[in-house]
Amino acid sequence: MPEINTHIDESMLDGFTRLVTQEAIEGKTMLLNMGPQHPSTHGVLRLLLELDGEFVVNVIPDIGFLHTGVEKHMEYKTFEKAVVMTDRLDYLNNIGNNLVYCLAVEKLVDLDVPPRAQAIRVILTELQRIASHLVWLGTHALDLAAMSVFLYCFREREMILDIMEMCSGQRMMTSYFRPGGLWRDVPVEFEDAVRQFLRIFPARIDEYEALLTKNPLFIERTKHIGVLSAEDAMRWGVTGPSLRASGVAHDLRKVRPYSGYEQYEFDIPTHTDGDTYARYLVRMEEMRQSVRIVQQALDKLPYGPTRSNNRKFVPPPRSELGHSMEAVIHHFKLFTEGFPAPKGAVYVAVESPRGELGVYLEGDGGPKPYRIHWRTPSFANLQVLKLLAKGHLVADLVALIGTIDIVLGDVDR
């Protein structure tokens, strides 16, 4: 066992008493435990609430119930094998996790990706963004007692998951992107399936909006709830739709394009109110923009290989193994040892549905990541809950947890 620093004070649950106000200790305000088994905490999030009557004085999030040590595990796997771990982080944005990991590995070893693979990556990432927003919309509305939206959202999400299954064989844990491109090309039915989805989906967004946007009950529960100013959002490192709803037009797809996003035309939806309703509007508009991107990418989807032909990093196709000794050697080397990465560190970030998803990846000359750190948007955005909830009712807290759109697999890693 490693030596433990004795001068570090291992904190106990008593440590919580430092975090609450004097009134709570005197018994003037009440401490209430919310979660980890609460249906509207979207997973296993525990919140220690300090309440004055029904008003929230302080929120102390307690996370880590879903901690699976993904970073440690990935250090013990080769670059190629570690892809499967990435799916398990943010389980509503698996494709996005695959993408950022592959981009990091590609940057670390300086590997090219063919244009067709890049375009398919964009299509699938945007479809995944829509799917993620649909889950967010459904559960957010469900928390605010609008049951039917949830059913409609999951109907359309199922279409996207079918497309994922068609490509990768898995609905959710896709592991479809690999360093250097894709696992394999998309099947022939892919294009029709995506076009079918694009045909029906814009009208479906209008349908959701018809249910919520002008619904007085929904507006009552969301307008002026959890206002986040642009300064606070920037200071606290909030990214994604929450930042854009506060009036900062920052989208990594625009400012630091990756995977050929610079070829597509799309807008960054923003709003200036910074409240829960503004975040709702921004996400709805984002779904429309994603449809636009998928449409463009599909229209000019180039033909060609879907994986780099750099044999030092990418295994040769099955057909070559029968007649090329070199291919057999490469195949053997890549699947027994893996490819080495140079000594050095890279940080790559992409725009996930929840915000900036970053990977810090360090190589040491060996075939495994020496250190990989996930800068996950849910973890960063959850910190701001304290700021949002102050002074609101307990009932609004449910709306606020929904509006920052956390996934606990992403928070706890």
Added chain:
Amino acid sequence: MGEHLQKAVQALQERFGATTSQFRDEVSVFLQADQIVEACELLRNEFEFEMLEDETAVDYWPEETPRFHVVYQIYSYKHNERICLRVPLNGNNPSLPSIEGVYPNANWYEREVYDMFGIHYEGHSDLRRILMPHDWEGHPLRKDYPLGHEEIMFSFNFDEINARKRYATE
């Protein structure tokens, strides 16, 4: 390297005598532990690096001097630049000042680094474990910490394994 980033790096070099390194297109600036708060203030106030994107650490065990690097990624919205700061720390009682006063969201990142690496932050408002249980022993992401596994319990050895299994107290 963009022009603005170049200026910021130059300022850090002049003010703190920092060394730099470059890999791919990313620039890393090496600083001493006692300079980090001032360096962050300089970046935020004079060069408009408004956001702390990420803070983490790397363990280079069995090397001892330095054993750890604490890595900061700081981003500027206005100039769309990212700078990486690295602080080397020795293996014996690693500690450095907290930058919570400059970037408030460092709070949780520093708790995570403390939890996973046992690096102590001076002046942190709430240095507790964040992901691991509060009574956990050791710091899992250190390189001398074994990966470990869960022993599979069958009916014939259930009691034996159950007796040595560590359950959370309270």
